[in-house]
Amino acid sequence: MMPKAFRAMALLVISCDLVATVKVIVVGAGTSGLAAARTLIDTWDATANGGPLELTVLEAGTRIGGRVWTLNADEAGAAWTTAGALGAPTDMGASWIHGSNLSHPITKIATALGLAEGAGLVRTRNSLAELQLCSGQTSSCPSVSDDKYTVYQSLIAQAQRDAEAANSDKSLWEALSGLSELDQSRSSDLFQFHLASSAEFNTAGPASELSALFYNDDSKYKGSELVWAQGYKTMYEALQSGAVRVxxxxxxxxxxxxxxxxxxxxxxxxxxxxxxxxYNSAEVVLTTEDNAVYRADYAIITVPLGVLKSSDASSQVTFSPALPPATANGIAQLGFGNVVKVALLFPSAWWPTGAHYYGLAQAGEPDRGLFTYYLNVHALSTKPVLMTFALGGAADVAEGMTNAEMWTKIRANLVKIMPSDVTVPTTAPEIIRSNWRANPLAKGAYTFVKVGTPNGKATITSAFGGSVGGRLFFAGEHTSALYRGTVHGAFQSGQEAARAVKASRPTQVAARAVKAEKRLDARLVPFL
Structure with missing residues (x-):
């Protein structure tokens, strides 16, 4: 055989190898994992991306959605099914599309599904006018004017300015020490209500752990606060089923x-x-708890930050070699907080149903965040459901309570909140609740910037902004420098990881081709 003919045949073999299936594994089928998988499926180009896609999605649990979880009939129980109260009332993970507008990625999914505000999406408060708030010191709940919340915002801003001027990070709680405006300070009942329902709810972290400098250095979409009438499952089921293309x-x-x-x-x-x-320069090897082994060219890791931080045998993920310092430090430095949601199904709506929210302003830890904030689900779904929350340091306390203990505390707070002519039932309602901290597949709710973290956005970008060894990519709300702690942040991070995999592939294919041709030329030298 002539050398040129032999070389041509050998190059043909090499070219066939170079278009072999590209194996990608997505670890986790929450929002970011589904977004990554949906993006890869919908946009993969076998020619441009170096070969046909072979996609595997591994989910540790028994369902999709991750920390976005609408309970189904079996999970919620017969009473909720009989009452027709499945959907928004049984969202035990994320509930809201925060800042919904035409450019919002989650709103775009809803729009593609034919949903809009008033037609499958329901708006909750845009102002304090829809909050009925009282201190528990009187027999009625007078309206609270916006200037009280404005004072809260002013004190928070002053605490941050002081921390910046001192060029020293401290906890938000510590930074608020000694500050006051009008009749408000960090020890005031009303201030602590806003601290719990705003800063601690938004971040899932207690004020004593939040970085005064960076706890709110993320970005926000501007728009309405919307919930899905049929629950957030509408979104994640559409991503999984292919009902939408992205x-x-x-x-x-x-x-x-x-x-x-x-x-x-x-x-x-x-x-x-x-x-x-x-992982190494050639592949990624994943071993599951049941000792199954999966090999791939790339892996997108979407497990929650709480799992990445965990050393518990039921949760821990071990990386070999160890993750680079920037990634390991980011995992260690960022905080992973908790929020407990409790939904209460009554035989009928016994409370005044005009307001969207009810609140009890009281000071002290954990009292300020322990079932002091109530969402009137009846206003959203016509179902006789109230939803309450445990926020900040109260969240982990609440997870340790039985349902009976919860109801005792909830009822006592409702008695304080409701007007004197409203009788709060003594019989416990049907209760469903979240337990994200105890869940070994989550270990908490969402990410916050902990005191001492050297810049929230920069830490996240440094930790998760690129690949590890050209083979591992991370996604999840904790990897979103702009939108951590949100469903849209998780979705966008999944898309970013998918794009990064696609961008890596042609470069590596080209490098393989050059190396293979050089090896072939070296082997053909004796024939020339």
Whole structure:
């Protein structure tokens, strides 16, 4: 055989190898994992991306959605099903599309599904006019004017300015010490209500751990606060089923509806908790709790920050080699907080149903955040449901309570909140609740910037902004420098990881081709 002919045949073999299937594993089927998988499926180009896509999605649990979780009939129980109260009342993870507007990625999904405010999406408060708040010191609940919240905001801003001037980070709680305006200070009942329902709810962290400098250095969409009438499952089921098709988000995201017969669903393998992640310049090897081994060219790791931080045997993920210092430090430095949601189903709505929210202003830890904030779900769904929350340091306290203990505390607070002519039932309602801290697949609710973290956005970008070894990519709300702690942040991070995988592939294919041709030329030298 002539050398040129032999070389041509050998290069043909090499070219066939170079277009071999590209194996990508997504670890986790929460919002970011589904976003990554949906983006890869909908935008993968076998020619441009170095070969056909072979996608595997491994989910540690028995369902999709992660910390976005609408309880189904079996999970909620017969009483909730009989009452027709499934959907928004049984969202035990995220509830809101925060700042919904036409450019919001989650709103775009809803729009593609034919939903809008008043038609499948329901607006909650835009102002304190929809909050009925009292101190528990009187027999009625007078309206609270906006200037009290304005004073709260002013004191928070002053605490941050003082920390910046001192060029020294301290906890938000410490930074508020000694500050006062009008009749408000950090020890005031009303101030502490706003601290719990705003700063501690938004971040899932207690004020004693929040960085005064960076706890709110993230960005926000401006728009309405909307909940899904049928629950957030509407979104994550659409992503999984292929009911929507997405662009990769590199330019303004486009989401379109897909007819049932043309859908390309995401295949999810359940009960596959990844225990070990090994990686080198050539591949990623994942070992699950049941000792199954998966090999891939790339892996997108979307487990929650709480799991990455965990050393518990039921949660821990081990990386070999160890993650680089920037990633390891980011995982260690960022905080992972908790919020407990409790939904109460009554035989009928016994409370005044005009307001969207009810609040009890009281000071002290954990009292300020322990079932002092109530969402009137009846105003959103016509179902006789109240939802309350445990916020800040109260969240972990609440997780340790029984349902009976919860109801005792909740009822006592409702008696203080409601007008004297309203009788709060003594019989406990049907109760469903979240327990994210105790969940080994979550270990908490969402991410906050802890005191001592050297700049929230920069820490997140440094820790998760690129690949690890060209093979590992991270996604999840904790990896979103701009929108941590949100569903839209998680979604966008999944898209970013998918784009990064696609961008890596052609470069590596080209490098493999050059190396292979050089090796071939060296082997052909004796024939020339």
């Amino acid at each position: 662009t990769d988000g590199s330019s303004p995201l486009q989401v379109t509806a897909v007819e049932a017969g043309s859908r390309n669903p995401i295949s999810v393998t359940y009960n596959k908790r990844v225990r070990d992640v090994s």
